[in-house]
Amino acid sequence: MKPVIALTKGRVEKQFLSYLEKRGIDSTPLAEKGRKLSVETDEAVYFFAKGVDVNTYVEHGIADLGIVGEDIIAEFQPDVFNLFPLPFGACKMAVAAEKGKVWPDRKKRIASKYTNITKQYYLEKGESVDIIKLEGSVELAPLLGLADAIVDIVETGTTLKENGLEVLEDIQYFTARVIANRSSLKMKRNILKPYLSVLQEEVSQR
Numbered sequence: 001m002k003p004v005i006a007l008t009k010g011r012v013e014k015q016f017l018s019y020l021e022k023r024g025i026d027s028t029p030l031a032e033k034g035r036k037l038s039v040e041t042d043e044a045v046y047f048f049a050k051g052v053d054v055n056t057y058v059e060h061g062i063a064d065l066g067i068v069g070e071d072i073i074a075e076f077q078p079d080v081f082n083l084f085p086l087p088f089g090a091c092k093m094a095v096a097a098e099k100g101k102v103w104p105d106r107k108k109r110i111a112s113k114y115t116n117i118t119k120q121y122y123l124e125k126g127e128s129v130d131i132i133k134l135e136g137s138v139e140l141a142p143l144l145g146l147a148d149a150i151v152d153i154v155e156t157g158t159t160l161k162e163n164g165l166e167v168l169e170d171i172q173y174f175t176a177r178v179i180a181n182r183s184s185l186k187m188k189r190n191i192l193k194p195y196l197s198v199l200q201e202e203v204s205q206r
């Protein structure tokens with residue numbers, strides 16, 4: 001039996017493959033998957049899903065482990081073991097607005113894909129705001145007058161800069177992380193342990 005891993009498609013997937021190579025594991029079968037959504041290698045069975053669905057597959061025990069951005073864990077709070085960070089996928093969640101923004105004399109409107117993180121952040125600040133849910137290109141919202149500010153991921157800062165926006169407040173820093181199904185970690189410990197130690201070593205050596 002091999003570990004079953006749910007891997008977030010896209011940015012995380014690309015960086016995970018490079019990381020496997022660094023750890024001495026051949027990632028060719030994963031890189032050559034084409035449109036296949038599941039691949040078996042010598043070490044594990046992988047399937048590829050959106051981050052939020054990685055949470056769900058791990059929570060339900062379909063995958064033993066998941067590789068997912070901490071932002072997705074923070075937003076959706078899955079019932080899993082949040083095992084350890086990986087040395088890639090670094091980004092932060094921040095509040096941003098147009099440069100020189102003049103705030104209106106009413107409740108602020110904040111647009112975000114991450115409504116739970118946004119709600120929690122303003123709750124802790126003791127500020128009452130209206131939150132508007134968007135699914136992407138969140139930087140458009142202040143430019144088009146839908147919102148006064150946004151809560152979104154910032155990595156290089158290029159998207160903000162090129163759209164005349166700036167960070168006002170940092171909320172939280174994130175990396176990709178390894179999560180585990182609660183019962184898999186106990187029941188399949190012997191299978192998961194060697195795989196996890198390959199993934200974790202780099203972090204403990206940093």
Ligand SMILES: Nc1ncnc2c1ncn2[C@@H]1O[C@H](COP(=O)(O)OP(=O)(O)OP(=O)(O)O)[C@@H](O)[C@H]1O
Binds near residue numbers: 008051070153174176
């Ligand atoms: N610049 C960035 N933008 C978005 N996510 C980033 C960035 N840098 C690192 N990440 C991490 O990568 C994860 C996945 O990003 P990816 O771009 O693949 O998906 P997405 O754009 O959030 O989702 P979608 O599949 O809806 O496009 C995020 O959850 C986050 O943890």
Ligand SMILES: O=P(O)(O)OC[C@H]1O[C@H](OP(=O)(O)OP(=O)(O)O)[C@H](O)[C@@H]1O
Binds near residue numbers: 138154157158
């Ligand atoms: O600081 P940067 O390096 O510019 O990266 C941040 C941008 O990248 C992400 O968007 P993505 O490309 O995932 O598109 P989306 O807005 O449609 O989710 C994020 O939502 C920001 O817009």
